[in-house]
Amino acid sequence: MQGSSGRPPTAARLAGIAPTVFSSYSALAVATGSVNLGQGFPDVDGPAEVVEAARAALAAGHNQYAPGPGTPGLRAAIAEHQRERYGITLDPATEVVVTTGATEAVAAAVLGLVEPGDEVLVLEPWYDSYVAMLQVAGAVRVPVTLRAPDFRLDVAALRAAVTDRTRAILLNTPHNPTGTVLTDAELEAVAALAVEHDLLVITDEVYEHLTLDGRVHRPPATFPGMAERTLSISSLGKSFSLTGWKIGWATGPAHLVGALLAAKQWLTFTSGAPLQPAAEVALREHAHWPGELARDLQGRRDLLVSGLVQAGVVAPGAAPPRPEGTYFAVTDVAHLGWADGEAFCRALPERAGVVAIPLQGFGDSDAGTHLVRWTFCKRPEVLTQAVERLLAADLHA
Numbered sequence: 001m002q003g004s005s006g007r008p009p010t011a012a013r014l015a016g017i018a019p020t021v022f023s024s025y026s027a028l029a030v031a032t033g034s035v036n037l038g039q040g041f042p043d044v045d046g047p048a049e050v051v052e053a054a055r056a057a058l059a060a061g062h063n064q065y066a067p068g069p070g071t072p073g074l075r076a077a078i079a080e081h082q083r084e085r086y087g088i089t090l091d092p093a094t095e096v097v098v099t100t101g102a103t104e105a106v107a108a109a110v111l112g113l114v115e116p117g118d119e120v121l122v123l124e125p126w127y128d129s130y131v132a133m134l135q136v137a138g139a140v141r142v143p144v145t146l147r148a149p150d151f152r153l154d155v156a157a158l159r160a161a162v163t164d165r166t167r168a169i170l171l172n173t174p175h176n177p178t179g180t181v182l183t184d185a186e187l188e189a190v191a192a193l194a195v196e197h198d199l200l201v202i203t204d205e206v207y208e209h210l211t212l213d214g215r216v217h218r219p220p221a222t223f224p225g226m227a228e229r230t231l232s233i234s235s236l237g238k239s240f241s242l243t244g245w246k247i248g249w250a251t252g253p254a255h256l257v258g259a260l261l262a263a264k265q266w267l268t269f270t271s272g273a274p275l276q277p278a279a280e281v282a283l284r285e286h287a288h289w290p291g292e293l294a295r296d297l298q299g300r301r302d303l304l305v306s307g308l309v310q311a312g313v314v315a316p317g318a319a320p321p322r323p324e325g326t327y328f329a330v331t332d333v334a335h336l337g338w339a340d341g342e343a344f345c346r347a348l349p350e351r352a353g354v355v356a357i358p359l360q361g362f363g364d365s366d367a368g369t370h371l372v373r374w375t376f377c378k379r380p381e382v383l384t385q386a387v388e389r390l391l392a393a394d395l396h397a
Helices: 021-032 048-059 072-086 101-113 128-136 155-161 184-197 254-264 275-285 289-310 341-352 380-392
Strands: 096-099 119-124 140-145 166-172 200-204 230-235 248-251 328-332 371-375
Touching: 021 341, 048 275, 072 096, 072 248, 072 275, 096 101, 096 254, 101 128, 101 166, 101 200, 101 230, 101 248, 101 254, 119 128, 128 140, 128 166, 140 155, 155 184, 166 184, 184 200, 230 254, 248 254, 289 328, 289 380, 341 371, 341 380
Parallel strands: 119 140, 119 166, 166 200, 200 230
Antiparallel strands: 096 248, 230 248, 328 371
16 A cells, blocks of 8 residues: 555565564464464563562652663673673673663664665574664675574685675674574684674674583673674573563673664663663572573473474484574474475464474575474473474474
């Protein structure tokens, strides 16, 4: 439908950006009564004491606007987190900003730092909001593909992607959707390239604490030459199983944080006032909790992956997925005969009463055509139910 001027009602900057796939598949799960292994949200809340702290903040009157950059207490707690975990020293007043989730932080970073026509390197498959915001900003996305089955960073491809128009690298580690945790060697290569070409690095580290099999996340900002050029983004939601709170943050040098804040102030201005004191409680008093969650997730990963192998979702003879972090596993369903992953995922609720997410919309290449993402952040009994349904179903086209 067009308006009276004859123009489409939606602005051209949004042309071609489809609604987020996560909402549509979660709606499909509800409509069909399927087990939702698509959208990555836990089915059990985080620490009860943190939830209680939010109730106490509501009762204590923390119900009006918080400061735009975030409450001083939460910014200080974030700075302490970065120092204690990673040895990163920050000024909470100028080098930390609280955002409405990591999604807003990425959006504000892109809007605040990237000009129309700038090229931004982004790992493929990508989280869908990245490229949506690059398009809104008028930037040019340049994919660097993590290819199945190992999903490792191709450093030569990364280097070849840089031109004189490259402004930034948008990095995600631990990586959603593949579960890859970039190694020190891979991050050293990123750092060397960024320093050599004077590039900004925007890093999404929301799964920083959810690493598996003893792996350790190392922030890109800790590598030589990176502190002054890196904007690091994380959030409470994934680490503390409170995804609906949408409390995130960005840290880095004052000039980069200031650019993000310059855009953020016109997006939400400020983020949930009663949730910020509770987020401070989480960081200060429950720092051990994400590690316990990660250990639990490792068992749930193994439960799901074993079930996917038994159900034939993994091709006979193929190595089963073993994600190193996040709470996602990716399988290739080409052997089941479907035209692509979307056809498989659209049929799956009716066939098996399970929802998963196709990955071909998460990149420009055909590398993800038959790839499907499954989440294991659900309770073991829910994962078991999903596996039983898959075992009982005919999953071939």
